[in-house]
Amino acid sequence: MDRRTMLQTAVAGLVGLGTVSGTASAGGNVTATASNGPLVYVGTSLSYNAYDATTGDHVWTFPTEGSSWSSPTVVDGILYAGDNGDEDDDATLYAVDATTGDEIWSFTDPGDWVWSSPTVVDGTVYVGEGGGSATDGWDYSVFAIDAETGDLVWEFDEVEDRVQSSPHVVDGTVYVGSHDSHLYALDAETGDEEWSVQPATGRISASPTVVDDTVYVGVDHSGLYAFDADTGDEQWSVTDKIQGVQSSPTVVDGIVYFGEGNTSTHTGALHAADATTGDHEWTFSEPDAPVTSSPTVSDGTVFVGEGHHEYKDISNDGDVYAVDAATGEHQWTFTNPDDSPVWSSPTVYDGTLYVGISPGGLFAIDADTGDKLWSTDDGVGRSSPTVVADPENGNSVDSRIHLGTLGHHHEWMGVMPDSGGDDDGTDDPPVDDDVYDAVxxxxxxxxxxxxxxxxxxxxxxxxxxxxxxxxxxxxxxxxxxxxxxxxx
Known part of the structure; x- marks a missing residue:
């Protein structure tokens, strides 16, 4: 592991907890209720909002110029997130105080949308942009921005369609997908292309996952692919009888979990495959709509949401499922009261599952039983909720990252770390007053x-x-x- 990977933002004060994130926007915050954390952050149609993670009480709102579909990232108490552009389609990336919602800086790029979620590594923010079509004059780029000042470090503009995928940075390389059907590997310091590959003709919408020198990525209307992280050579693919993969794969204990389906298919499914060979382990086929939500794995359970499809004669249930990670057996279903799609990926923190349902709101669900604990009616879009245990000093480590399954801004993304327990099954020692945070x-x-x-x-x-x-x-x-x- 080189120094760059070593210095990627790591967990600060969150041993045994589970998630983190924040929010950003233009215009100034509206504070409703004081809270010392933990806070859960999520984007709505035209704002980012912070809520008390335990009670659901609203804490602050940060209004944005455009739709807030980017999932927030928090590093050292600073929240990074973007919007989909103002009336002139000028997208903005924001840095916001995660405790107060006050804006610290903003970076605006004319003619683009911020679809992807920021990745913060070694003092640099990496994010993808682009909306609409090239024939309409839209631009498409991957940006590296100074996390402290908001100044542009470099721009990679060789992509030919929108970058909705969130970058994954490992060992000095940025891995990111594009709707131009390519997976790119870029030098994290310079933005120079190291390699690129076109797995199939479908779009790459979701974020790649990098585990043990392998890049896993889903392709719309195609399937799941595994590539060598250094060379881009294909290792294996799962495409037979797969209708496409729009969500990010999740890798835990040598198993890769991925959702199947796209907006033009009738049904979806959740699959488990061997991460080394791609061999099939099990399939959970209960969803009756595409699974566009990325799976989250916690304590032996896979949580995933049901998306939507374009067939008007079929219900968009938007249910949330809990499935046994080892067997694929169904554990519980949370029935969405609004029949709205689940675009966002679930986050687990301290026994609670947080999920955004569009355009319904943010739901807090008991992770063991599937019972609703509380909900909001703010009209959550595609932004995934994230939780910060210590908003003033904490880092963005949502449950998919902290539990090792997936994330968009941390070196542990896509891999489950050792449990840390002793051979006799005892847990890690508890955190006490002598835990030292950075620095x-x-x-x-x-x-x-x-x-x-x-x-x-x-x-x-x-x-x-x-x-x-x-x-x-x-x-x-x-x-x-x-x-x-x-x-x-």
Whole structure:
């Protein structure tokens, strides 16, 4: 693992929790209720909103010039998100205080929409833009923007259709898909193309997932593909009897989970396949509409929402399903009271499943039973809800990222980390007052592994110079790094 990957935004103060995110917009915030967190953030038609994750009480609103379909990302208490353009179709990426909703900076690009969710790595925000069609004069690009100032770092404008896919950054490479049917690998520092591949003629709408040097990506009207992350060479594909994949794949314990269907098909399905070979494990075929929501995996359960289709004579139920991750057996169904599609991907935090239903609202559902806990009526669009345990200092680590299954702004995206439990089944030690968040420095006077070194917790990682030190024990305080956090 190189220094760039090591310094990707990691969990800060969220061991054993589950999600994070924020919101942004133009115009100034409207504060309703004070809250110290955790907060859940989600985009609505023309704003981003923060709610108390426990009660659903509204905390603040940040209005946007255009539709807020981009899912927010929070790093060090700053929320990054975009909109789909004002009356002149000028899209804006915002940096917003995650606690107050106050705007810090904005970056506007004429003639584009921000469809994708920002990815923040090593002080740089990566995001895709583009809307409409090239024949109508629309532009399509991937941008790298300074996370502190909002200044443009580089622009990759070789794509020929919109970039709705959210970038995934691993080992200094940006992986992103486009509606021009190509998957691109770009140098994260310069924006230069490393390689590109066209798996099929369908659009790539969802984000790629990178696990163990393999890039997994879904293609509309085609299937699921696995590519070598270094070369772009195809490893395997699942296309037989698949109607297309519009959602992002999720990889957990060697199994890749992906939704099937597109807006022109009658039905959808949730599939599980071997992540190394692509061999079929199981199929859950109960959804009667395309599964355009990306699967979320938590505690052995896969959660996924049902999208919509274009056939007017068929109901758009928009139900949410819980399925056993090992067997594909149905556990429960949350029946959408509005028969509206679920475009957003579920987020799990502290036993609660959060999901946006368009145009209904944000729903909080008991992850074990499927019972509704609370809901809003703000008309959530395609933005996925995300939760921040500590809005003032916390980072955006939604359950799909923190639990290792999928995300759009973290190096753990797409892979389930070790459970951290002991062989006897006991859980990780609890977080106590001696957990050190980024950035704290400890001095080790004596250690079998580290002697006389100054160790720094940098963005959730224990750093000695340019080297990452995982699992090190520092005597003199007997602190142990576990999942990016220090315990004593």
């Amino acid at each position: 704290a420095t400890l001095s080790a006077d004596d250690s079998d592994q580290v002697t006389g070194a100054d160790l720094t917790i940098l963005r959730g990682r224990l750093i000695d110079g340019d080297n990452e030190i995982d699992g090190v024990t520092v005597t003199g305080g007997d602190y142990t790094l576990l999942r990016g956090h220090l315990f004593n």
